[in-house]
Amino acid sequence: MNETLHDHPVTPRTNEEKDKLKRRLKRIEGQVRGVEKMIEEERYCVDILIQISAIQSALKNVGYGVTERHMKHCVKDAIANGDGDESIEELMAVLKQFSK
Amino acid sequence: MNETLHDHPVTPRTNEEKDKLKRRLKRIEGQVRGVEKMIEEERYCVDILIQISAIQSALKNVGYGVTERHMKHCVKDAIANGDGDESIEELMAVLKQFSK
Amino acid sequence: MNETLHDHPVTPRTNEEKDKLKRRLKRIEGQVRGVEKMIEEERYCVDILIQISAIQSALKNVGYGVTERHMKHCVKDAIANGDGDESIEELMAVLKQFSK
Amino acid sequence: MNETLHDHPVTPRTNEEKDKLKRRLKRIEGQVRGVEKMIEEERYCVDILIQISAIQSALKNVGYGVTERHMKHCVKDAIANGDGDESIEELMAVLKQFSK
Numbered sequence: 001m002n003e004t005l006h007d008h009p010v011t012p013r014t015n016e017e018k019d020k021l022k023r024r025l026k027r028i029e030g031q032v033r034g035v036e037k038m039i040e041e042e043r044y045c046v047d048i049l050i051q052i053s054a055i056q057s058a059l060k061n062v063g064y065g066v067t068e069r070h071m072k073h074c075v076k077d078a079i080a081n082g083d084g085d086e087s088i089e090e091l092m093a094v095l096k097q098f099s100k
Numbered sequence: 101m102n103e104t105l106h107d108h109p110v111t112p113r114t115n116e117e118k119d120k121l122k123r124r125l126k127r128i129e130g131q132v133r134g135v136e137k138m139i140e141e142e143r144y145c146v147d148i149l150i151q152i153s154a155i156q157s158a159l160k161n162v163g164y165g166v167t168e169r170h171m172k173h174c175v176k177d178a179i180a181n182g183d184g185d186e187s188i189e190e191l192m193a194v195l196k197q198f199s200k
Numbered sequence: 201m202n203e204t205l206h207d208h209p210v211t212p213r214t215n216e217e218k219d220k221l222k223r224r225l226k227r228i229e230g231q232v233r234g235v236e237k238m239i240e241e242e243r244y245c246v247d248i249l250i251q252i253s254a255i256q257s258a259l260k261n262v263g264y265g266v267t268e269r270h271m272k273h274c275v276k277d278a279i280a281n282g283d284g285d286e287s288i289e290e291l292m293a294v295l296k297q298f299s300k
Numbered sequence: 301m302n303e304t305l306h307d308h309p310v311t312p313r314t315n316e317e318k319d320k321l322k323r324r325l326k327r328i329e330g331q332v333r334g335v336e337k338m339i340e341e342e343r344y345c346v347d348i349l350i351q352i353s354a355i356q357s358a359l360k361n362v363g364y365g366v367t368e369r370h371m372k373h374c375v376k377d378a379i380a381n382g383d384g385d386e387s388i389e390e391l392m393a394v395l396k397q398f399s400k
Contacts (some may be wrong), residue, residue: 009142022136032128035162036129052163056159092271098163184372204346242309243307263353266349292305
């Protein structure tokens with residue numbers, strides 16, 4: 001996927017939406033730093049794997065939130081404007097990449 | 101999974117192994133910060149999803165590395181000491197959690 | 201998810217679409233039977249795992265095809281009728297279940 | 301992955317193990333046939349996706365069972381014989397393929 005259809009979401013994210021997303025990403029950033037610390041402290045491999053798996057879940061949830069909002073705004077808008085198929089195909093491509 | 105079998109890997113990670121892991125995690129941390137910036141800059145949902153998917157891949161690769169080393173040291177050692185099954189079951193539990 | 205929004209796709213699948221889907225599912229059915237045969241023939245675990253992984257890929261591809269068509273017909277139609285959000289939330293729920 | 305390390309599991313599967321695996325695969329085969337019937341009956345896309353997702357879970361569980369037994373017999377045996385690393389690398393390769 002080289003170029004996407006837009007530069008911005010069709011409906012700008014509200015400040016509340018942005019703050020919520022940024023808080024979740026900040027927490028994920030902290031979790032990644034936590035794993036670095038676990039490496040430093042010679043922690044057991046399985047404990048590290050459990051932590052990495054928690055980060056994966058948190059990231060996946062952020063991805064779901066972004067996907068759902070994308071469908072409710074950008075894809076919906078594209079469909080209303082007769083460009084639905086292109087928008088749906090773009091989304092399918094990224095969903096396939098995701099589940100790899 | 102409430103308690104894991106050990107506090108440390110059976111063979112301490114070498115400094116080289118630790119540095120490599122920390123470099124990869126630092127890069128992932130930077131990628132997460134990059135997504136925060138994309139939110140700030142009102143970037144398009146699909147571009148954000150592509151970035152999140154790249155972080156997932158990078159994390160998965162760190163997980164594979166940790167898993168392989170765990171098998172080659174901790175699980176191998178457990179097997180040599182007759183505690184293989186317990187160690188294998190512990191690993192299976194975290195692998196299942198991972199693929200959720 | 202207890203009850204879904206419809207009994208049928210909003211646009212009936214064409215005979216060609218149905219035949220294509222059924223052919224792919226028949227092939228998957230054959231692959232599953234192939235694994236049964238591998239068990240019977242005492243085949244090596246890793247060979248069996250490779251085969252199971254191939255079936256997973258094939259099923260995932262069928263799922264992608266069904267999802268894309270669903271978006272291009274049912275979700276698009278729901279959006280046109282002002283019921284988009286409900287339809288999108290239904291789809292998100294099944295996508296989350298999928299990636300588990 | 302072109303060639304695997306063995307033709308057979310190092311410890312033959314017991315009849316009970318084989319029967320259990322075959323029963324689970326038979327059930328999966330029936331689930332796949334069920335999806336074919338759903339296509340035939342023009343069933344709603346989301347109902348089909350829920351069913352496909354159930355098959356994925358069932359297959360994944362068979363895969364976990366085969367993996368665990370593989371570790372407890374073939375990998376354990378390889379480690380005892382000093383061929384552990386090769387066996388572990390073979391398993392890692394198939395685990396990576398799986399999670400794609």
